[in-house]
Amino acid sequence: MGIALSHRKLVSKSSAPSLCAGLRSIPFLLALAFLSYPSRVDSQTTYQEELKLANEASNSKRFEEAISHYRRVFEDTASRAIPRSVLVEAQTGLASAYFMLHRYRESLDTLKPLIPSSEIASRKQIPSEAWLVQGLDYLELNQLADAIYSFRQCLARDPNSANARLALGDALARSDRLEEAAKEYEDQTRRTPSLADAWYKLGLAHSALADGLLGDSERKSSGNVVALQLVAEELLNKGSNLLAAKSLFHLLHDAASHAGAHADLGHALLELGYAKSAESQFHKELAVDPNSPLAQFDLAQIAALRGDWDEVSAELGKVSGLYPRAFRLLLEFPPAGLLRQAWIEKKTQIPTTFAGSSSGELWKAWLDGSEVTAAPAQKKTSASGSCLGNILSPPGAWLPEACYEVLRVRL
Incomplete structure (x- = not known):
């Protein structure tokens, strides 16, 4: 009996310090986890903030600033899980900013990872905006056949894009395909009768x-x-x-x-x-x-x-x-x-x-x-x-x- 009690006491005394130490360490671990949480959240939300700043700068026509923010979205992509939709939006926005600054080659280079020439099947996932920017780049560089193809791809995804349809008409007109150009302009006048540019063209x-x-x-x-x-x-x-x-x-x-x-x-x-x-x-x-x-x-x-x-x-x-x-x-x-x-x-x-x-x-x-x-x-x-x-x-x-x-x- 005494041996049993002494053994129980021995066990209690020997185990108590480690249990108490464990209990005392929980607040510290929680505090450590809490302190580390903001930095982890911050690393996940940085690209979202950069994308927001980039879009705001682009909408305000501060294109150089927009380019800087768009580029930061792509920094350290290997260490961060960035959704594809965010990357696509950033690439399209960056290409658009380059286009507005008349940097057409850089715009096309930005879109290359998004619109690979060899992966035909993946083109279904490419948004209409990317095709539009690519078409506008080609049009400015007088690569008319490529521009026509890109605009048609854009319209296949977004038939209501007035910019794409009018630009397609411009590319056709510059290719001496005036009857086809007139059909595109006329189609746009039916879709948007109040758009003066369509009637003018x-x-x-x-x-x-x-x-x-x-x-x-x-x-x-x-x-x-x-x-x-x-x-x-x-x-x-x-x-x-x-x-x-x-x-x-x-x-x-x-x-x-x-x-x-x-x-x-x-x-x-x-x-x-x-x-x-x-x-x-x-x-x-x-x-x-x-x-x-x-x-x-x-x-x-x-x-x-x-x-x-x-x-x-x-x-x-x-x-x-x-x-x-x-x-x-x-x-x-x-x-x-x-x-x-x-x-x-x-x-x-x-x-x-x-x-x-x-x-x-x-x-x-x-x-x-x-x-x-x-x-x-x-x-x-x-x-x-x-x-x-x-x-x-x-x-x-x-x-x-x-x-x-x-x-x-x-x-």
Whole structure:
């Protein structure tokens, strides 16, 4: 018993000092850990602070200062676990700062680790901003093919990037690919109608295209007005209304009374939304060619915008009576944008008096976008007596189809 007690006491005495020492050391260890914690956190957050300072400097256009902060993000990367997203942001920001200082080669070198030429699969992970900066570098260095590729990669990731789309247009224009450039500018005007730069660039592209087309046409045709008109009508068929309008203005400057030119110009202006200017051109056309089906048909569209349904009925009656085949062809094209929009928004309403007629039913189906199978039945226009006057009309003027049939039989 005594031995046991003495052994227990011995054990207690021998173990107590080490336990107490351990307990006494805990506060010291906690204090040591606490004191070391801020420095460890600080080492982890330094790159975040540097990145924040770099972005602030860049946004304030202090690009040299921004470059210094971006570089510090990359210091001692081996000893710190920096997320890839941070490194990508820093590389892109650093490249952007170099670009703003016109240091394009350094900008490209900064992006090389991010956009390796050999690792095609990894390109999916590259952000659109990096492709944009690379494209701008190449554009400034006049490496146009590389710039076009980079801008297309950027737009594949961010189709709404106005900077990339306009820069792509610039690269295409400088590569003598004006039609492609105009398409990019036009696409941007649809996406951001209030962006003046897009409209300005589109106007320049169209002007250059028109000058080139007119120059080529003049050289090939030696001033042949008909050839110039065919060029303009081809542009109208492609939907290049602004370009067609400019071509027709050039044509009418030299041949103001050329049959068909005012009607084509009026049609282009109507498609562009200038109804009053278009109406003026149609009346000029009718002064040269009183039976122009295009002028009469488009005047019917303008009358519908005004709500003048008597004129709509009268103009449609003229076209369908004199030119039933041409009338059917005109109905294959969609309504002018202004009229189509007014119809969709129910700003244009067909009165019951007109809606119940054959022309009214046809007109409504056309505005609805339904298939129009036939023109309304009209009384055949007499060809006797009046054909001689039509035959002697100015070259290029429309000959009523009834007169054409008479001539075809006689010849």
